[in-house]
Every structure is written in C-alpha cells, then in structure tokens.
Amino acid sequence: MNYTLQYGQVLPYLGYFAGGALLSLQIAFLSFCGGLVIGTGFASVTAFGPRPLRVLVKVYVTAFTNTPQLVQIYFLYFALPDAGILLSSYQAVLIGMTLNAGAYLTEIQRAGFLSRRQTEMEAAEVLGFSRWQQIRYVILPHIAKVLFPPLANQYILMTLGTSMAAVFGVEELTGRAFNVNAETFRSVEIFSLVAVFYVVITFAATLALALIGRLAFRARMRIL
Amino acid sequence: MLKSAWVAAAGFLATALLAAPPSEARSLDAIIKSGSIRVGVNPTLPPLGTYDDKNEISGFDVEYAKEIADKLGVKLEVVSVGSPDRIPFVTSDRVDFVLGGMTRNSERAKVIDFTVPVYTEGLSVLQTGGTKPKSWNELNTPDTKLVEVRGTTPVSFIKETLPKAQLTLLDNYPDAVRALAQGRGNTIIDVVDYLGSYTKTYTGVEWQVTSMPVDVDYDCMGVAKGNSSLKDWLDIAAFELERSGKRGELWKKWFGLDMTYPIPLNPYF
Numbered sequence: 001m002n003y004t005l006q007y008g009q010v011l012p013y014l015g016y017f018a019g020g021a022l023l024s025l026q027i028a029f030l031s032f033c034g035g036l037v038i039g040t041g042f043a044s045v046t047a048f049g050p051r052p053l054r055v056l057v058k059v060y061v062t063a064f065t066n067t068p069q070l071v072q073i074y075f076l077y078f079a080l081p082d083a084g085i086l087l088s089s090y091q092a093v094l095i096g097m098t099l100n101a102g103a104y105l106t107e108i109q110r111a112g113f114l115s116r117r118q119t120e121m122e123a124a125e126v127l128g129f130s131r132w133q134q135i136r137y138v139i140l141p142h143i144a145k146v147l148f149p150p151l152a153n154q155y156i157l158m159t160l161g162t163s164m165a166a167v168f169g170v171e172e173l174t175g176r177a178f179n180v181n182a183e184t185f186r187s188v189e190i191f192s193l194v195a196v197f198y199v200v201i202t203f204a205a206t207l208a209l210a211l212i213g214r215l216a217f218r219a220r221m222r223i224l
Numbered sequence: 225m226l227k228s229a230w231v232a233a234a235g236f237l238a239t240a241l242l243a244a245p246p247s248e249a250r251s252l253d254a255i256i257k258s259g260s261i262r263v264g265v266n267p268t269l270p271p272l273g274t275y276d277d278k279n280e281i282s283g284f285d286v287e288y289a290k291e292i293a294d295k296l297g298v299k300l301e302v303v304s305v306g307s308p309d310r311i312p313f314v315t316s317d318r319v320d321f322v323l324g325g326m327t328r329n330s331e332r333a334k335v336i337d338f339t340v341p342v343y344t345e346g347l348s349v350l351q352t353g354g355t356k357p358k359s360w361n362e363l364n365t366p367d368t369k370l371v372e373v374r375g376t377t378p379v380s381f382i383k384e385t386l387p388k389a390q391l392t393l394l395d396n397y398p399d400a401v402r403a404l405a406q407g408r409g410n411t412i413i414d415v416v417d418y419l420g421s422y423t424k425t426y427t428g429v430e431w432q433v434t435s436m437p438v439d440v441d442y443d444c445m446g447v448a449k450g451n452s453s454l455k456d457w458l459d460i461a462a463f464e465l466e467r468s469g470k471r472g473e474l475w476k477k478w479f480g481l482d483m484t485y486p487i488p489l490n491p492y493f
Contacts, residue, residue, distance in 0.1 A: 003315075078399070078402055078403075078406070081406035081407070082406070086406065086407060086408070089392065166395075167394075167395050168394070169371075169392040169393055169394050169403075171393075178308050178374050178375070178393075179374065179393065181308065181312070181375070182308055182375035182376075182379065183331070183380065185312070185315065185332065185334075185335040185336075186335075187312045187315065187316070
C-alpha cells in the first residue's frame with residue numbers, strides 16, 4: 001500500500017496559492033514597516049530618552065518578546081471584543097504582528113544605536129557638525145551597516161510568521177493550503193508545494209534585501 | 225543566519241518531496257500483536273469527545289472506541305485530532321481509525337476507506353438574532369455572515385448552495401462559536417447537537433436554531449485506504465454494536481436522547 005504522489009490534483013490551485021502568497025507578503029511587509037516605525041522611535045527613547053519613558057518601553061519590549069505571538073493575536077482577536085473592540089481578522093493579525101515586530105525591532109535597533117562610537121561623535125563635534133549633520137553623516141551610516149543584516153533576518157522570520165494568520169481566518173498562503181487540504185486531502189503534495197512558495201518569497205526577499213544592503217549601506221550579507 | 229535559513233528550507237523541501245510518503249497502515253494482525261489500537265477522536269465536539277475533569281478525552285466516541293478495543297482484546301489509545309487534520313492522521317498512519325463525526329462522502333473516499341455507518345447527523349442553521357430563514361435561498365446573500373470550521377462537510381455545501389454569503393473559516397468549534405457570540409458573524413451551518421455545550425456559555429446571546437431539509441450524513445470510522453483487514457473486521461464489530469443496542473445505549477448516555485435519524489438495519493447500511 002504505497003502512497004502515490006498526485007501533483008495533478010493540486011496544480012489547479014496554483015493561482016489560488018499565489019494569491020495567498022501575495023497576501024502573506026503584504027502582511028509581512030506592512031507589519032514590518034509599522035514595526036520599524038515603532039522600533040526606531042522606541043529605540044531612540046531607550047538610547048537617549050528620559051528614565052520614566054525608558055521604563056515604559058522596557059515593559060512593552062519585555063511583554064511582547066516573552067509571550068508567543070499567537071497568544072498576542074488571540075488576545076486581540078478574541079479578548080478585545082469583550083471590551084467592545086471588534087477587530088477584523090486581518091486587522092487583528094496586522095496589529096498583532098506590528099506590535100510584536102515593534103518590540104523585536106526596538107531591541108535590535110537599540111543595540112545598533114549603542115554601537116555608535118564615542119570617538120566618532122567627538123570627531124564630528126570637533127569638526128563643527130551640527131546635530132543633524134552628526135545624525136545624517138556619522139550615526140546613520142554607521143548603525144545602518146550594523147543593523148541591516150539583523151533587520152533583514154527579522155523580516156524573513158516575519159514573512160514565515162504570517163502563517164499563523166490562518167488560525168484567525170485570514171486566507172493567506174497557509175490558510176489556503178489548509179482549505180485545499182480539506183478538499184483534496186493531498187497533504188504531502190499541497191504542503192510541499194506551499195513550502196516551495198515560502199522558499200520563493202523568502203528567497204526573493206533575501207536577494208532584494210542583500211542588494212539594498214550592499215548598495216545603500218555597504219553592508220555585506222551572504223546569500224547562500 | 226540567512227544561509228542556514230535557506231539550507232533549512234531546502235532540507236525541509238527535500239524531506240517533504242523524497243522521504244515522507246510511504247507510511248504503511250497497520251493490518252488487523254499487526255494491531256492485535258501490538259496490543260493496542262490507536263483511535264482518533266476530536267476533543268472539541270462534545271458529546272462525541274471532550275476533555276473531562278482529569279484532562280483526559282471522554283465522550284461517546286471514546287466509549288464506542290473502547291467497545292471496539294474490547295472486542296479486539298487490545299488496549300485503547302485515544303489520539304486527539306481536529307477537523308482539518310483528521311484525514312491526514314489516518315493517511316500518515318498516526319491512528320488506526322478515526323471517529324469524530326467522520327461523514328463519509330465520495331471525495332473523502334478517494335483517500336481513505338469508510339466502515340459501515342456508526343451514527344448519523346443532519347445539518348441545521350444556528351443564528352444569532354437572525355430572522356428565521358424558510359429556505360436556503362434566503363440565506364444566499366452577503367448579509368449572511370457565516371463562521372465555519374475548516375475541513376468540515378458544511379464548507380463545501382456552503383460553497384455550492386450559498387455562494388453569495390460571506391464566509392470566515394476558523395480552526396475549531398470553540399473559536400467559531402465564540403466568534404459568532406462576539407458578533408463576527410451571524411450564522412453557522414453545522415450539526416447543532418455538537419454545539420450546545422459552547423452556545424450555552426454565551427448566555428447573553430440569542431441563539432436561534434432552524435432545521436432545514438438537507439441530506440442526512442452517515443458518519444463512519446475512517447480507515448487507511450486499502451486496509452481491508454481492519455475495515456472488514458470493524459464493519460462486523462460496528463454491526464454487532466448497533467444490533468446489540470450498545471451503540472444506542474451509549475448515545476443516550478451522552479446525548480440524552482435517541483439519535484434523530486436512526487440507521488436502518490438493511491443489508492447495505
């Protein structure tokens with residue numbers, strides 16, 4: 001009783017899967033951008049801000065990096081309605097992933113901010129750079145180079161993390177895989193195909209990010 | 225890090241493509257020899273299956289499976305399965321057979337085999353404060369916001385009969401009923417008998433049940449494709465449990481009443 005692979009039964013769903021992959025990419029991209037805004041702001045606070053604010057940011061980061069993302073979105077999706085806030089599936093996933101990304105990106109960027117060298121700052125001061133010029137010509141190029149690889153990694157992890165949106169009724173790549181699996185029961189074929197989709201979208205992102213990193217920040221990243 | 229992620233992805237893919245498929249189902253002899261039978265039960269479908277005070281799965285399905293195991297003279301090993309993954313559990317030989325409201329249909333019968341029916345179920349419409357519909361057509365509008373469970377029989381029924389209705393698919397029954405209670409939808413089409421223990425926890429919600437004539441589904445034991453040594457034996461065991469009244473007795477114990485649509489004892493079903 002050997003299993004026979006039947007990719008023919010799954011091929012008609014290629015377009016459907018591709019649509020799901022696009023939605024996965026969209027969720028990852030939007031929540032990463034949102035997280036980057038939160039992260040940059042909060043990392044500046046931790047590096048340069050007053051103590052009470054630093055404590056608040058610390059609480060936020062600790063809370064979100066020490067609880068599972070799935071539980072966080074569950075809270076947004078199923079607990080908030082009891083408080084009268086009804087987020088749609090897509091909104092709950094997007095907000096949940098953004099808040100989670102914000103916490104991780106705060107940590108990553110804080111490390112980057114702290115890695116700037118005091119001697120470089122002093123040199124800039126002596127050369128008569130204004131505060132803005134210091135940020136533009138000394139701090140940013142330096143931390144961008146340090147930060148780019150871990151940020152790119154976080155983006156890849158988030159792309160893969162979008163798969164949990166399926167639990168909340170968002171029909172992204174994994175959700176669509178579950179749907180087709182429920183209709184055709186060709187699990188091996190479906191999930192191997194979906195794995196290829198994930199490899200393609202993460203690898204495409206890796207390439208793009210490596211290229212941007214190389215050209216814009218002179219950050220060297222190994223691709224293979 | 226990026227490199228290792230890439231290598232891991234490639235490795236996973238290679239495993240999926242090359243190594244995964246051939247998992248041989250256990251024959252009747254192999255099960256008897258091993259001394260235990262593994263049965264898939266869905267713990268989110270009370271009273272078929274639910275977690276009891278000791279955090280063990282109990283319910284009609286468990287006791288029915290126990291009867292089967294006793295007839296076979298082996299120990300019962302209950303495996304928790306969900307609606308979307310219960311068939312993969314059979315095909316990948318993680319269970320010997322699966323219960324859990326396993327409706328037989330020709331689509332599923334392409335990948336697994338079914339025994340004779342164990343029980344029946346009929347679909348009804350459960351709504352929150354909706355107008356009681358008189359026909360399926362009345363529900364075929366975007367105003368019908370359905371919340372259903374992935375991998376259950378009503379989903380394909382809905383796609384055919386109610387293409388205009390909005391549909392959200394969640395992973396399990398507790399989530400689906402909670403979503404309805406919180407106003408994420410207004411309708412679920414399913415076997416309402418299974419949902420009672422969830423709807424009664426949301427007392428503030430006005431639940432309305434409408435029965436509409438749809439086919440009665442026959443629920444069987446799902447067995448790996450081609451495992452006839454096990455299936456043939458289960459057919460006879462199921463017949464005996466039905467004929468002796470044991471099945472009816474267990475049903476009454478867990479559901480409180482007789483089965484709505486009895487299985488006629490004719491030579492075929």
